[in-house]
Amino acid sequence: MFRNLLNRGPQPVAPAADLDPALDDLDLRAARDKAFGGDWQAAWDVVEAAGSDWERRGRRVWTLSVAAADDGAWLDAWRAAIPDDPTAAAIWASTLAERASRARGSAPAADTTRERFVGFAELAAQAAVAGRQAIALAPDDPVPWVDVLWVMFAGGRGRQQEFAEALAEVRRRDRFHFAAHLAAVSFHCEKWFGSHDAMFGLARSTAAAAPPGAGVTMLPVFAQFEYAMREFNWGTPTPKGLLACRRYFQRPEVQRELDACVAKWRAAGPPAHADAIVCRNWLALAYALSDRRAEAKAVFDEIGPYVASPAWSYFFGDRKHGFLSNWRWANRLR
Known part of the structure; x- marks a missing residue:
């Protein structure tokens, strides 16, 4: 037995786990670093480079919003320089949605304080307003609609129809947008505002209709x-x-x-x-x-x-x- 243990050789080394929301998008990582250094133009460039790849645009907007939720000085400078820039508006709406999510926390409702729910609701309302402003600046872009969907998780029990209408707006712009449908499946799951049947029904019908x-x-x-x-x-x-x-x-x-x-x-x-x-x-x-x-x-x-x-x-x-x-x-x- 001991001989076998000695002869096993080196064991594989686990990777240094990388939790950066930019994932394998190295261009996005570089642009975000430049933005933190004061070059917000780099952030604009990397989002615009996604073109009409709406899922990539959305992930880049969201990743930059996570950074802005920590330190938004660069985004503030961008918005001051070009108040009506649709990309900056989309990132700002997503930043408020990210801050709302942090205010809520990830604990089950029974373990979440009233203060957290109040903070969640207040920031979600601000994010909803900012999202509609971003939509007005770029009517063909589905990305701001995704944040409109996520912030409906604040007080969502009576918002099923409103949620369905917003999801329809995303689908009209990008039929199988990943982040939007992930939000929808989450909204309809039992731990939020739906049921197992509603969740599986939406997930399976969307997957069946989507292209390979x-x-x-x-x-x-x-x-x-x-x-x-x-x-x-x-x-x-x-x-x-x-x-x-x-x-x-x-x-x-x-x-x-x-x-x-x-x-x-x-x-x-x-x-x-x-x-x-x-x-x-x-x-x-x-x-x-x-x-x-x-x-x-x-x-x-x-x-x-x-x-x-x-x-x-x-x-x-x-x-x-x-x-x-x-x-x-x-x-x-x-």
């Missing part, structure tokens, strides 16, 4: 995470809850849906849309919960160090811990 290669073809996999977390691991994740989630993911019907989603997502060639790393994170997690080690390792190899989804925290308490512990499991020498 579209990121939304992976939405049923995300819905499976939401279902398993709510049913078996709600609140603080536990070993017992994780075991129940693993058993659920290994059911034949769940495996069939996972394989069908992946087949359609990959059918157009290696996915290269703006949120492909997010979908790969979902896939690695699904394979790990399914105990499919070889497939999980292959996807981790595609991902590299980029931790791109909070879904890891649904089952492992912390997204970085979930990502790295499953990377080690997938890469364990046998």
Whole structure:
């Protein structure tokens, strides 16, 4: 036994987990660094470079808004220099939406204070106004509508019709916009304002209608995470809850849906849309919960160090811990 241990050789070294929302968009990272240094023109350039790739534009706007939520001096200077610039307006609306999300926090409603809910509602209302202003400046751009969707999570119980109308506006501009449909699936899940049936219905109908290669073809996999977390691991994740989630993911019907989603997502060639790393994170997690080690390792190899989804925290308490512990499991020498 000891000889075998000594002969195993070096073990693979886990990557330095990268939680930067820019993911593998190196141009975006460079532009954001320049913006922090006072060159807001670099931020404008990188967003405009996305052209009519609305998903890439949206991810770049959102990533810059995360930076502005921490330190928005560069965005303030931009908005002062060009008050009616639609790109700056979109980033500002997204910044307010990001601040609203931070005010709310990620805890379940029962564990969230009244003060947090009040802060969430106030900032969400400001973000909604800013989003409508951004829409008025760029009527053909679906990106500001995505933030309009997300801020409806503040007081969303009575906003189903308003939400549906806003989603229709996104679809009119970009039929299968990934971030918009992710917001919609989340809005309709049981932990927010819908039910398991409503969530799965929206995820599956969107995936079925979408063309091969579209990121939304992976939405049923995300819905499976939401279902398993709510049913078996709600609140603080536990070993017992994780075991129940693993058993659920290994059911034949769940495996069939996972394989069908992946087949359609990959059918157009290696996915290269703006949120492909997010979908790969979902896939690695699904394979790990399914105990499919070889497939999980292959996807981790595609991902590299980029931790791109909070879904890891649904089952492992912390997204970085979930990502790295499953990377080690997938890469364990046998």
